[in-house]
Amino acid sequence: MTREEALVEYLIRIGDNSLIMGHRMSEWCGHGPILEQDIAIINIALDHIGQAKNWLDLACEVEGKGRTSDDLAYHRDAFDYRNFLLCEQPNGNWGDTLVRGFFFDTWNYFFNQQLANSSDERIAAIAQKSLKEISYHKNYSADWMIRLGDSTEESHEKMQHALNELWMYTGELFMMDEVDERMLKEKAGADLSIVKKEWEKVVNEILAEATLQKPEGAWMQKGGKKGIHTEHLGYILAEMQFLPRAYPDAKW
Amino acid sequence: MKTKPDISEIKKILDQVVDPEIPVLTIADLGVLRNVEWKEDDLIVTITPTYSGCPAMKMIEDEIYSALKKAGIEKVKVNSVLSPAWTTDWLSEEGRSKLEEFGIAPPLHASADKKILLGTNKHVRCPRCKSENTEMKSQFVSTACKALYVCQDCREPFDYFKCL
Numbered sequence: 359m360t361r362e363e364a365l366v367e368y369l370i371r372i373g374d375n376s377l378i379m380g381h382r383m384s385e386w387c388g389h390g391p392i393l394e395q396d397i398a399i400i401n402i403a404l405d406h407i408g409q410a411k412n413w414l415d416l417a418c419e420v421e422g423k424g425r426t427s428d429d430l431a432y433h434r435d436a437f438d439y440r441n442f443l444l445c446e447q448p449n450g451n452w453g454d455t456l457v458r459g460f461f462f463d464t465w466n467y468f469f470n471q472q473l474a475n476s477s478d479e480r481i482a483a484i485a486q487k488s489l490k491e492i493s494y495h496k497n498y499s500a501d502w503m504i505r506l507g508d509s510t511e512e513s514h515e516k517m518q519h520a521l522n523e524l525w526m527y528t529g530e531l532f533m534m535d536e537v538d539e540r541m542l543k544e545k546a547g548a549d550l551s552i553v554k555k556e557w558e559k560v561v562n563e564i565l566a567e568a569t570l571q572k573p574e575g576a577w578m579q580k581g582g583k584k585g586i587h588t589e590h591l592g593y594i595l596a597e598m599q600f601l602p603r604a605y606p607d608a609k610w
Numbered sequence: 611m612k613t614k615p616d617i618s619e620i621k622k623i624l625d626q627v628v629d630p631e632i633p634v635l636t637i638a639d640l641g642v643l644r645n646v647e648w649k650e651d652d653l654i655v656t657i658t659p660t661y662s663g664c665p666a667m668k669m670i671e672d673e674i675y676s677a678l679k680k681a682g683i684e685k686v687k688v689n690s691v692l693s694p695a696w697t698t699d700w701l702s703e704e705g706r707s708k709l710e711e712f713g714i715a716p717p718l719h720a721s722a723d724k725k726i727l728l729g730t731n732k733h734v735r736c737p738r739c740k741s742e743n744t745e746m747k748s749q750f751v752s753t754a755c756k757a758l759y760v761c762q763d764c765r766e767p768f769d770y771f772k773c774l
Contacts, residue, residue, distance in 0.1 A: 398748055398749060399750075402750065404665070406663070408661060409662045411663075412662055479693070482693070483695075486693065487692045491661060
């Protein structure tokens with residue numbers, strides 16, 4: 359793998375996480391529990407899609423094969439997607455969505471914090487821009503963890519259930535492979551062991567405040583970075599890609 | 611060929627271009643317009659998005675081209691840059707007062723807004739009755755750049771243009 363191929367792979371992974379998170383959250387449009395939260399979650403979805411576009415545009419620029427971010431979004435199959443399994447998990451109930459968001463937003467915040475100091479100034483520019491938006495996402499989801507965790511018996515139970523179900527998808531967030539190692543060595547990418555420390559600190563604090571139990575010692579699922587996904591991603595792509603595949607010349 | 615208009619004249623032309631969602635603010639008021647310069651016979655206009663996913667960017671770009679074209683300037687290139695990242699500190703003072711008149715509380719300066727992020731800030735002023743006895747209802751509202759507040763004195767809900 360050349361340096362450029364590794365960089366393209368790295369950028370596609372980051373972009374895919376944002377794209378799939380953004381798409382998942384956009385599915386709440388018109389279905390939110392109350393109007394304010396329907397609007398809030400769609401705003402966050404829009405931030406994710408905007409960030410995805412920035413990352414995937416850069417991936418295409420580095421790749422130099424004339425592909426665009428739209429090509430990447432609409433014309434790749436599931437095995438070419440590189441997002442974490444966590445991002446593609448179904449929305450479930452509001453609590454399931456919030457727990458997934460809490461895990462991801464907290465990770466995304468500390469991850470982008472590292473990228474903001476990247477030796478590659480194009481990466482640093484996107485990360486610095488994204489970080490401002492992600493700090494709002496991180497606070498939003500932490501706030502909901504506490505509100506619903508430390509609330510009624512039913513909401514507490516649902517949040518704990520969501521935590522237990524999604525926990526096995528958190529291990530993958532911190533696994534470094536050869537692409538991560540290479541980017542880290544060049545000081546272009548993030549050190550996931552540092553991200554892990556910061557992530558755990560916040561997760562422990564917020565869960566304690568939310569009176570929720572952190573699941574321990576579970577088997578961790580992995581595969582997203584290699585294109586091995588859960589069945590859910592295919593359904594996301596079926597919906598997301600239908601229009602540009604059925605009507606390839608469609609324009610806004 | 612005819613002489614190239616001054617940059618100050620061009621900036622006046624660009625004052626016709628407003629934020630499609632907050633039409634009282636020009637792109638200069640917002641700090642979205644970063645630079646205007648002649649590169650030989652080409653006019654280079656540099657803009658930056660407020661938010662990564664801001665859907666208004668394409669429209670702003672189109673309006674820059676059309677405003678300049680109307681003024682007879684055709685060789686234009688609009689560049690979009692991400693760095694340095696846009697901040698609400700770039701909102702002009704004029705922009706801030708226009709916002710308040712429009713019914714949107716202008717952003718506090720960044721240091722005060724830190725407290726808003728932590729949920730302890732009480733200093734967002736109601737654009738209607740000017741009371742500071744206001745409460746945040748939601749961090750996100752009709753656009754990503756605003757939060758929803760309610761005034762505890764006049765009971766009116768209003769938008770707060772949050773810091774970024």
